[in-house]
Amino acid sequence: xxxxxxxxxxxHCGASYSERIRCxxxxxxxxxxxxxxxLRSKISLVYTFGxxxxxxxxxxxxxxxxxxxxxxxxxxGVGDNVSSLEPRCIDAFSGMKIINIAAGSGPHVLILxxxxxxxxxxxxxxxxxxxxxxxxxxxxxxxTRNIPQKVIQMACGSHHSMVLTVxxxxxxxxxxxxxxxxxxxxxxxxxxxxxxxCIGNKRIIHISCxxxxxxxxxxxxxxxxxxxxxxxxxxxxxNVNQTNPCRIAALQGVVITQVACGYAHALALTxxxxxxxxxxxxxxxxxxxxxxxxxxxxQVATNAGRVITIAASHYSHSSAALNQNxxxxxxxxxxxxxxxxxxxxxxxxxxxxxxxFSSPPISWKPLLVCSEAEPxxxxxxxxxxxxxxxxxxxxxxxxxxxxxxxxxxxxxxDYFRRMFQSHWDESSQDVIEINGYxxxxxxxxxxxxxxxxxxxxxxxxxxxxxxxxSYCESGLKLQCQKQIKEGINEQNAAQLYAxxxxxxxxxxxxxxxxxxxxxxxxxxxxxxxxxxDKDIMYNFIKESAKKGAxxx
Numbered sequence: 417x418x419x420x421x422x423x424x425x426x427x428h429c430g431a432s433y434s435e436r437i438r439c440x441x442x443x444x445x446x447x448x449x450x451x452x453x454x455l456r457s458k459i460s461l462v463y464t465f466g467x468x469x470x471x472x473x474x475x476x477x478x479x480x481x482x483x484x485x486x487x488x489x490x491x492x493g494v495g496d497n498v499s500s501l502e503p504r505c506i507d508a509f510s511g512m513k514i515i516n517i518a519a520g521s522g523p524h525v526l527i528l529x530x531x532x533x534x535x536x537x538x539x540x541x542x543x544x545x546x547x548x549x550x551x552x553x554x555x556x557x558x559x560t561r562n563i564p565q566k567v568i569q570m571a572c573g574s575h576h577s578m579v580l581t582v583x584x585x586x587x588x589x590x591x592x593x594x595x596x597x598x599x600x601x602x603x604x605x606x607x608x609x610x611x612x613x614c615i616g617n618k619r620i621i622h623i624s625c626x627x628x629x630x631x632x633x634x635x636x637x638x639x640x641x642x643x644x645x646x647x648x649x650x651x652x653x654x655n656v657n658q659t660n661p662c663r664i665a666a667l668q669g670v671v672i673t674q675v676a677c678g679y680a681h682a683l684a685l686t687x688x689x690x691x692x693x694x695x696x697x698x699x700x701x702x703x704x705x706x707x708x709x710x711x712x713x714x715q716v717a718t719n720a721g722r723v724i725t726i727a728a729s730h731y732s733h734s735s736a737a738l739n740q741n742x743x744x745x746x747x748x749x750x751x752x753x754x755x756x757x758x759x760x761x762x763x764x765x766x767x768x769x770x771x772x773f774s775s776p777p778i779s780w781k782p783l784l785v786c787s788e789a790e791p792x793x794x795x796x797x798x799x800x801x802x803x804x805x806x807x808x809x810x811x812x813x814x815x816x817x818x819x820x821x822x823x824x825x826x827x828x829x830d831y832f833r834r835m836f837q838s839h840w841d842e843s844s845q846d847v848i849e850i851n852g853y854x855x856x857x858x859x860x861x862x863x864x865x866x867x868x869x870x871x872x873x874x875x876x877x878x879x880x881x882x883x884x885x886s887y888c889e890s891g892l893k894l895q896c897q898k899q900i901k902e903g904i905n906e907q908n909a910a911q912l913y914a915x916x917x918x919x920x921x922x923x924x925x926x927x928x929x930x931x932x933x934x935x936x937x938x939x940x941x942x943x944x945x946x947x948x949d950k951d952i953m954y955n956f957i958k959e960s961a962k963k964g965a966x967x968x
Contacts (some may be wrong), residue, residue: 442785444771447472447484450501455482459785465519466491467731469776473506473517473525481509481527490554491523491538497554508535508556517782520544520590521574521627521731527556532566534559534579542575543606544590562608563587573625573643573677573730579608584619586611586632594628595659596643602659613660615640626677626695627730632661637671637934639664639684647680648711649695655711666712667692671934676735678728678748683735687931688905689722690715691737699733700756701748707756717758720745724902727766727780736769736780740902744768749775794868797824801866812849813858820862828865831887853883861892870895874903878915885919897924904931906938910945914952929959936965 442448445464448456455476462474471485471492482503483492490497493506509527516528522539529535535556536545543550546559560567565581572578576590576597587608588597595602598611610616615632622633629643629650640661641650648655651664667684670692674685681695681702692713693702700707703716717723721739728735733749737758744763747755750773763769770780800806800821807819825832850858857879860872870892872880877899884892900912901924913928915921932939939945948956960966 444768445469445472445777445779447501448474450484451503455503461514461517461782462779462785463517463519463782464771464777464779465517465525465731466523466778467521467776469778471519471523473527474503475509475514479509479511479513481506481512481514489522489524489539489552491519491525493525493537493554493556495554506556516570518570518572518577520572520577524572524575524577524590526559526570526572526577526579528567528570532560532568532582534563534567534570536577539575542591543604544572544575544577546577546589546606546608548606559608569623571623571625571630573630574627576605576625576628576630578611578623578625578630580620580623580632584621584635586615586620586623588630591628594644594657596625596628596630598630598642598659598661600660611661614663615661622674624675624677624682625730626682627679629677629682631675631677631682633672633675633684637673637687639667639672639675641682647696648709649677649680649682651682651694651711651713653712664713671931674726676726676728677730678735679730679733681728681733681735683716683726683728683737684713685723685726687934689724689740689902691717691720691723691726693717693735696733697756699749699754701728701733701735703735703747703756703758705756707754717745717747720758720760722902725766727769729770729774729778729780731776731778732770732774734770734774736766738766746773751775798867800824801863808846810847811858811862812847813853813855816855817847818859818862825865829887829889831889853879857883861887861889864892864895870899872899874900874912875908877903878912878919881915881919881921885921893919893921897921897927900924901927904928906935907942908944909935909939910942910948913956914948917952929956932956933960933963933965936960 458476460475460477464472473483475481482505484503486499487497494504513530514527515530518526524538524544527535536559537553537556540550540552545553565583567579568582569580578588587610589605589608592602592604597605619635620632621635624631631641633639640663642658642661645655645657652662671687672684673687676683678701684692693716694710694713697707697709720737723737723739725738735748736746738744744761745758746769747758767780767783771777802819804819809820809822811818826836856876860880861883864870877896881896904912909932916925916928
C-alpha cells in the first residue's frame with residue numbers, strides 16, 4: 417500500500433458558482449418549448465419578462481442572443497414591433513458575452529456584458545432607457561458611455577433603472593414621480609445620474625428596485641431606501657415618500673448583505689442568515705405569518721433555517737428563499753392564493769418559484785442552463801464515485817476504503833497525475849493511503865473530483881481547505897471558502913478566522929474578520945475566541961481598534 421505525501425503548491429485555477437438548471441427544465445417557460453431541439457440544446461442564459469411574462473431573451477453557448485414573444489414597445493430589440501413565436505437573433509450582441517439581463521414593466525430592457533457595458537432598449541416614455549429622450553428604442557444602444565466605471569450590477573423598477581459600478585457607486589435614471597431616482601426631486605431623469613445624497617461617500621455592494629422604490633446596501637451592512645413609501649416599503653417607520661436615500665434605522669444592530677424588492681414590499685438578508693421584511697403584506701409576501709403591513713423591518717421566514725439567498729421581483733407579490741441546505745422556500749401570492757407562512761418546496765432553484773407560482777410567471781433573474789444529454793457525462797461520472805463494481809483503485813483513510821478510478825484522478829487532479837507518472841507501480845498497487853486528514857475530508861475531496869460539489873459543515877470545510885491548499889486545488893479552495901461563508905456563526909467565527917489566516921485565504925480572512933467585527937460583543941465571549949493563538953488574537957484586537965471597534 418502506497419502512502420501519499422501532502423505537498424506541491426504550484427497550480428492555480430479558477431472556479432465559479434451559479435444557479436443552474438438542466439436544458440430539459442427550461443420548459444418551465446412555455447415559449448421555449450417552441451424552440452427547435454438543436455437551438456434549445458445550445459441555450460446558456462434565459463430570462464422571461466413583461467407584465468404577462470410574454471417576452472423572453474436567451475443567449476447561446478456561442479454568444480448569440482435570441483428573443484421571442486409579443487414585442488411590446490419593441491422590447492425584443494430587433495428593430496421592429498412585430499410579435500414572434502420564432503426565435504429572432506439580436507444581431508447587435510453577436511459575439512458578446514452577456515452576463516445579466518433586467519427589465520421593467522413597459523417593458524424596457526437592460527443587458528450587461530462581461531466587459532461591464534450596459535445596453536438599453538424598449539419602452540421609454542419615462543426616460544428609463546437613459547438616452548436623454550422619451551421615444552421608444554427598437555434596438556439596443558450603449559448606455560455606459562455616461563457612466564465612468566465598469567458596471568457590475570443592474571436593477572429595474574417598473575419605469576426606472578439603477579446600476580452599481582465596480583467602485584461601489586450607484587447611478588439611476590428614468591421615472592422619478594416618487595423620488596425613486598434619489599436626486600432630491602421628483603423630476604424624471606433622462607440620463608444616468610450618480611446618487612450622492614447620504615450614500616455618496618459610502619461603498620455600495622448591492623442594489624435592488626421595487627415598482628417605484630430603490631434600495632442599496634453599504635459595505636458595512638447598512639440599508640438605504642428611497643422613492644415611494646405608501647405601503648411602508650422603504651422601512652423607515654412611516655409612509656412618507658423619500659426623494660433622497662434614507663437609512664433604515666430599525667436594521668441597526670444587524671449586518672445586511674442583500675436586499676430584494678417586490679412590487680411593494682422588501683426583504684433583507686443578514687450576514688448570519690436571518691431574513692427581515694417590511695412593506696405591503698396583503699398577500700403574506702413578508703412571510704410573517706399574517707397579512708398585516710409593517711413600516712419597519714421585522715424578522716420573518718424564521719422556519720426556513722439559515723438563508724443564503726432571498727428573491728423577489730418588482731413584477732409580483734411573491735417571495736422566496738434558498739437556505740444553506742439547498743432547500744427552497746416560498747410565500748406571498750402563489751397561484752393567486754395568499755400564503756403568509758413560508759412553504760417548503762421540492763424545487764432546486766429560486767426561479768422555479770417564480771415560473772410556477774408567481775403572477776406573472778417571470779424570471780426572478782437570468783438563469784444559467786446546463787445543456788446535457790440523458791444521462792449526461794457529469795451524471796455518469798458522479799454516479800461512478802465510490803462504485804466498487806467499476807473502480808480500479810481504493811483510497812484508505814483511517815482504515816476505511818473509498819473506491820475511485822485512476823483515470824479520472826489523473827484527469828481531474830494534477831497532484832495524482834504527477835504521482836501516478838513518477839512512481840506508481842500499476843501491477844502491484846491497488847490501494848493507497850492518505851494520512852493527515854480525516855475520513856470525511858478525504859471523502860469530500862474525492863467526491864468533489866467526481867461531482868464539483870462540496871457538502872461539509874464549515875468546521876470540516878476547514879480541513880478540506882487545508883487539503884485543497886496542499887494539493888494546489890484552487891477551485892476546491894474557492895468552494896470551501898463559499899461553504900465556510902454560508903456556515904459562519906458567532907460560535908465558530910473566530911475559529912474560521914484563524915483557519916483563513918493559516919491557509920492564506922486572504923479574501924476569506926477579510927470576510928471572517930468583518931463578521932467578527934460586526935458581532936464583536938458576542939464573539940469575544942465564545943470558547944473559540946478564547947482559544948485563539950495569542951498572536952492572532954493580538955492582531956485581531958489591533959485591527960479591530962483601527963476600525964473603530966473600541967471608540968466611545
